[in-house]
Amino acid sequence: MTSGNNKDIYIQRMIEAGIDINDARFEMELMAEAAHDAAELESFVARRIQGEPCAYIVGYRDFFKERYKVTPDVLIPRSDTEILVETVLTALGLNELPVGKMADIPRMEAGESLAMLDLCTGSGCVGISLANEIVRRGIKVSSYLTDVSSEALEVASGNARTVGREPGCFVVEKQDVRIGGIEKIFDIITANPPYIDGPAMEELPADVRKEPSLALYGGADGLEYYRAIAANYCNNVTNGGILAVEHGFDQSEKVRRILSDAGFKDVDTIEDYGGNPRVTYGFKR
Helix, strand or coil: CCCHHHHHHHHHHHHHCCCCHHHHHHHHHHHHHHCCCHHHHHHHHHHHHCCCCHHHHHCEEEECCEEEECCCCCCCCCHHHHHHHHHHHHHCCCCCCCCHHHHHCCCCCCCCEEEEEEECCCCCHHHHHHHHHHHHCCCEEEEEEEECCHHHHHHHHHHHHHCCCCHHHEEEEECCCCCCCCCCCEEEEEECCCCECHHHHCCCCCCHHHCCHHHCECCCCCCHHHHHHHHHHHHHEEEEEEEEEECCCCCHHHHHHHHHHCCCEEEEEEECCCCCEEEEEEECC
């Protein structure tokens, strides 16, 4: 058992290493819970001070209503990405208390069953959380989780088995969105693709640099994957279906233009919890 005094010492060491005080306190509790003994906790703190993200150290990250396994092979789920899940749930009429612009999202017909595709799935957190919530509402769903990384797909597959309410509804498939090639039609397509541009990659915090560059770098202007998704998956959205993507806080106008030019209608952007433009959606009409 680690004493409160030792925790305070560890927290102070983390703060001195440049970690925000609130993050240090929160992460200390996570690491203390995950450590089997004092020696392991000491090693956890040392790893954190060296810049390793806490989620990789403890091996999980909470997202939406679930706890997901994460490894250095996948992007760490972030709370702002939950907006992507909530956007689609609102479009389906399954978000009971949409606020702000979320309330203005056009509604689509959910029906008795839905087909969905989560591109650049990483840990699978978006596709699995969305499918779980749909299943909770009594709607059948078939969910495809795709990624170009075989290692990421192993993590997503494991999460689908352990976190998915209906593990059998998930299909995990390797796919490069820049090439496309899937022939199925989906009611919902979601993506949190790489969107960091070249200059910004050089300025990332040390702990973010520990995450896979394959999940971060979105090409010279950060928009490579949005152009590919709009071009390669436009015809995979059923009439009345939705495409929703996460993007950087300064990319919303350009992403809206990309979706509109691809023929999507009612294109608009939803802000994240910090008031930054974060998720852009469009409907196939």
